Amino acid sequence: MTNRILVLPGDGIGPEITAEAVKVLDACYEEGFDMELVFGKVGGDAIDATGVPLPDETLKAAHDADAILLGAVGGPKWEALEPREHRPEKGLLGIRKGLELYANLRPAILYPQLAEASTLRPEVVSGLDIMIVRELTGDIYFGEPRGFGEKEDGTRYGYNTYISDEKEIRRIGRTAFDLARKRNRKVCSVDKANVLEASMLWREIMNDIAKDYPDVELSHMYIDNASMQLVRAPKQFDVIVTGNMFGDILSDEASMLTGSIGMLPSASLNASGQGMFEPSHGSAPDIAGQNIANPLATILSAAMMLRYSLEAPELADRIERAVGDVLDQGLRTADIMQEGARRVTTSEMGDAVVEAFKRLK
Ligand SMILES: NC(=O)C1=CN([C@@H]2O[C@H](COP(=O)(O)OP(=O)(O)OC[C@H]3O[C@@H](n4cnc5c(N)ncnc54)[C@H](O)[C@@H]3O)[C@@H](O)[C@H]2O)C=CC1
Ligand SMILES: CC(C)CC(=O)C(=O)O
Ligand SMILES: [Mg+2]
Numbered sequence: 001m002t003n004r005i006l007v008l009p010g011d012g013i014g015p016e017i018t019a020e021a022v023k024v025l026d027a028c029y030e031e032g033f034d035m036e037l038v039f040g041k042v043g044g045d046a047i048d049a050t051g052v053p054l055p056d057e058t059l060k061a062a063h064d065a066d067a068i069l070l071g072a073v074g075g076p077k078w079e080a081l082e083p084r085e086h087r088p089e090k091g092l093l094g095i096r097k098g099l100e101l102y103a104n105l106r107p108a109i110l111y112p113q114l115a116e117a118s119t120l121r122p123e124v125v126s127g128l129d130i131m132i133v134r135e136l137t138g139d140i141y142f143g144e145p146r147g148f149g150e151k152e153d154g155t156r157y158g159y160n161t162y163i164s165d166e167k168e169i170r171r172i173g174r175t176a177f178d179l180a181r182k183r184n185r186k187v188c189s190v191d192k193a194n195v196l197e198a199s200m201l202w203r204e205i206m207n208d209i210a211k212d213y214p215d216v217e218l219s220h221m222y223i224d225n226a227s228m229q230l231v232r233a234p235k236q237f238d239v240i241v242t243g244n245m246f247g248d249i250l251s252d253e254a255s256m257l258t259g260s261i262g263m264l265p266s267a268s269l270n271a272s273g274q275g276m277f278e279p280s281h282g283s284a285p286d287i288a289g290q291n292i293a294n295p296l297a298t299i300l301s302a303a304m305m306l307r308y309s310l311e312a313p314e315l316a317d318r319i320e321r322a323v324g325d326v327l328d329q330g331l332r333t334a335d336i337m338q339e340g341a342r343r344v345t346t347s348e349m350g351d352a353v354v355e356a357f358k359r360l361k
Pocket of ligand 2: 092141248
């Protein structure tokens with residue numbers, strides 16, 4: 001069966017990094033992986049072409065695809081655009097919601113070759129392998145009402161609603177516990193249940209789910225403490241399960257433990273296993289167009305796509321080994337550059353991964 005992959009390069013460094021992941025997918029194709037790539041527009045790229053960040057055509061193509069590979073969206077060109085529903089980020093959120101991609105998996109794995117690139121001492125991070133499970137279609141990013149208002153005295157305000165419902169909490173909780181069973185059987189649920197009602201319900205439901213998983217250890221941590229613990233002693237964590245906003249922030253923090261945000265891939269899955277795969281970072285406008293961005297997070301996201309949505313785990317393993325191989329060779333983009341290593345461009349890094357992939361049959 002032909003695997004239909006929708007590629008959405010997006011904005012900023014998006015086109016540069018997705019091009020490198022596509023090279024790796026092409027190498028899979030050359031070895032018999034049956035796929036068809038379809039290209040589409042989202043974010044600022046779509047706004048420039050059609051006036052909206054998520055054209056109907058893109059959403060339909062997303063529904064029709066077996067998996068989606070996305071670069072990143074957003075940038076200064078569109079950040080003050082009105083109406084705000086038409087800003088690039090709404091295109092990304094629209095796909096997540098439209099396909100009900102509620103389970104965002106963000107693995108923070110330290111490649112041993114990058115121990116020196118981590119912001120923490122090697123002994124604190126060596127062997128680091130955390131799975132952050134972030135709820136992706138609820139929380140304050142989607143809660144209504146939201147908007148701006150004005151008080152009687154003329155003071156303006158902005159407001160959002162943090163709402164978590166039982167169904168959403170249960171399904172993401174189960175995702176986390178199921179994953180923990182395949183790992184080290186430890187789930188840490190991160191919330192702010194000392195202050196927020198939405199978090200109090202979250203914690204109650206997590207405790208309830210835990211009754212079905214007596215073999216998995218559940219702990220709870222407040223988000224402020226978790227942010228601190230993640231840089232104090234990150235190896236205490238196995239699976240972290242948390243809400244949309246806390247997970248967004250914690251995963252960027254965790255990325256620095258692995259050397260760079262350019263190393264952190266992600267999978268966003270729905271109940272039928274369909275998924276969107278994208279690096280955890282944004283469109284990096286500060287380095288866009290210079291061929292210096294790290295494409296490895298996107299290449300590793302393509303590997304997650306092969307593992308989680310397209311039933312080709314052996315190709316996923318091989319891509320991950322190829323990434324290890326290029327790091328062994330001492331090849332580094334600017335963000336993970338180390339003394340004695342060889343600095344390479346975005347496209348040189350992609351070429352090197354393809355070369356290693358072909359060699360590591
Ligand atoms: N999934 C998405 O499409 C996301 C989009 N955004 C959007 O991206 C734009 C920029 O947001 P920022 O807050 O600056 O976050 P960002 O993640 O784009 O960049 C933060 C910093 O990390 C660096 N960086 C990011 N990816 C890199 C890579 N692959 N290689 C080397 N360095 C890398 C950037 O150069 C920058 O210094 C905004 O419009 C934001 O809304 C932000 C996060 C996620
Ligand atoms: C548009 C943002 C919510 C995207 C983001 O920062 C993320 O998913 O990490
Ligand atoms: Mg983010």
